Amino acid sequence: MKILVQKDNNKFVNNLRNIETNYRIVVEDLDNQLYQQYYRLKPEIIIFVASKSNTKEVLQFISDNSLETKIFIYHHDELDKNLLKLPNVYHLANSKKAKENPDHKIIKLPKLINEQIFNSLGTENKNEDIVCLIDHINKLPVELAQKLYPATKLKIKLFNNPKIRHHQNLGLLDEKQKSELLKSSKYFLCIDDHYLYEALACGCEVLLIEDLPNLKSSKQFSYNKDFTESYVNFIEKLIHEK
């Protein structure tokens, strides 16, 4: 079984690139080469990313191939209404968006975690760093900015957002590097639940912004596998989706 995934820099696609399954998952840039990649790989499943799919090429491809190939469209933020109208296409979106659009074929995305890399292996020696992954935000929250240098000298390290210019923003990480970082750091600064479960799986103490002055968690977070699903299981479900 071959699965072709449209290349995009988001957590879902980046994790699909890193999982090991019995299936062959190929992440490729499909802009202007969709048909070429399709005939090269002959995938049974294709996962498009909505933000890159509202093009003549993709729409034509879906109209040509949606009966022979199982097609999914991953909606990262807002649902693309044009794409929702396409027949024989499954949509992947978070549960809130799925609830708002009950008439469409939307598969709710559970809290996914790549347990193959985000786990408790090698988490014995941790440093005192406070890791904060900011890849999904456009602007630093004011409360967080007030906890950064020069307001404080806390060892907060921000990662993965080239749009935010700050001395403590230390550059980009791939998923494996994120897991290494979380495994080697004692604290994870949680500004929303993005990477919360990954941090818990890697044994980090989760801090909220208000916990920063004394570095003590005010809220108990726990990692329960019942609340999350692995990417491998989720892909299995997609394959068997009717």
Place this chain on the structure above:
Amino acid sequence: MKNNRDAGFVFIKLDNNNAYNRYLDTIKQFIDNNPIGQTVIFNSYNDRINTNNIPILHLSHAKFFYGDLFLFELGGAILSKNFTNINKRYLYVHTVPWLESPASGYSSWKDVYESDNLEFIAANQQIYDLYEICWKKPIGISENFTYEELSKIIL
């Protein structure tokens, strides 16, 4: 203060301006106070007329040097990362290069700044704080890189 160490000062380029005048004056004093040790500048591009009679070797010779290296640019730190004969490397930091390239990979900065034998000497308190938060605590602050400041930190 007398000292007795072999020290190489790495300048990818030596410009004709006050900052480099100060660096070379300090190195000259270092030599005067270090009559037994070997002191040399490793350099690739030199725009200066007066180099205070300090011995200068081409940058490519730095990898054969035994002793401590003083570095003044990020390029010098990258270049000397795998030099096997170096005891300690001291990087004089006066800027925050990762701020200018937020789209760079963290691992490329970490490889340079978290090398085992690298120590930072900060140019001011703000730089000292930022390097301490982001990488490793500098061993001291030397605002003007004078011999007096330097000797307090490293001797």
